[in-house]
Amino acid sequence: MTADEPVLAAIDVSVGRGGQPILEELSLSIPTGSRTLVRGPSGAGKSTLFSVLGLLEPPDEGRVLVHGTDASELSERGRARLRRDAIGFVFQDFQLVPDLTARENALLPQDHGGDRDEAWVDELLETLAVADRADRYPATLSGGEKQRVAIARALANRPAVVLADEPTGQLDPETTDRVAGLLLDVQASADTALVTISHDPSLEDLFDRTARLRDRRLVETPTADG
């Protein structure tokens, strides 16, 4: 890996669903520590892009590179290891495990073979203002609290990139501001790149650039300094 190599890159990626093209020769490059917002109307293919960028499903054509490593050249096991070590996920519906406490949920990526660093996870829960909820089960947490636990979990292995699918989608405007602010603070302090998929225009100012999914490709517009 070289210093200016992107942490994550999609090159000429195409994906079809049910016989219809969803993404077509789409390319995207994510620099270290950057903040990219992906916007697009409902059904444009944002969640599909999230799966492909996160190595959760392979593209039909094209390549996804993590730290310059072509995921398609790895075994399923190798891909899973790369995903665990390099990518953190914040899912739209949180996907917390119901019979684990908030803290146990946040520690999960480390249970699955990452380096054990409980102090880092406790620090994340503290920063995200859910440390006092650490021993509670998800069913007893509010939507915003669940979302913050999901963010802590995404950062537990200090991934090079966090992919967040509508991380504020189920939150009211006040909680959205708070959760988005915390996500960006933690992302900056961990020097993790962030790719956030959202239809919420209020998030745009918080990102380095916005990429819009249009006609199955991404059209980029810088949001800072015009």
Ligand SMILES: Nc1ncnc2c1ncn2[C@@H]1O[C@H](COP(=O)(O)OP(=O)(O)OP(=O)(O)O)[C@@H](O)[C@H]1O
């Ligand atoms: N298994 C499938 N079979 C057929 N079509 C599918 C399948 N999964 C998704 N699609 C279609 O692919 C398109 C892209 O779906 P995707 O979920 O990626 O969109 P999205 O931009 O995330 O939408 P939303 O903002 O509503 O969540 C949609 O038109 C959807 O209906």
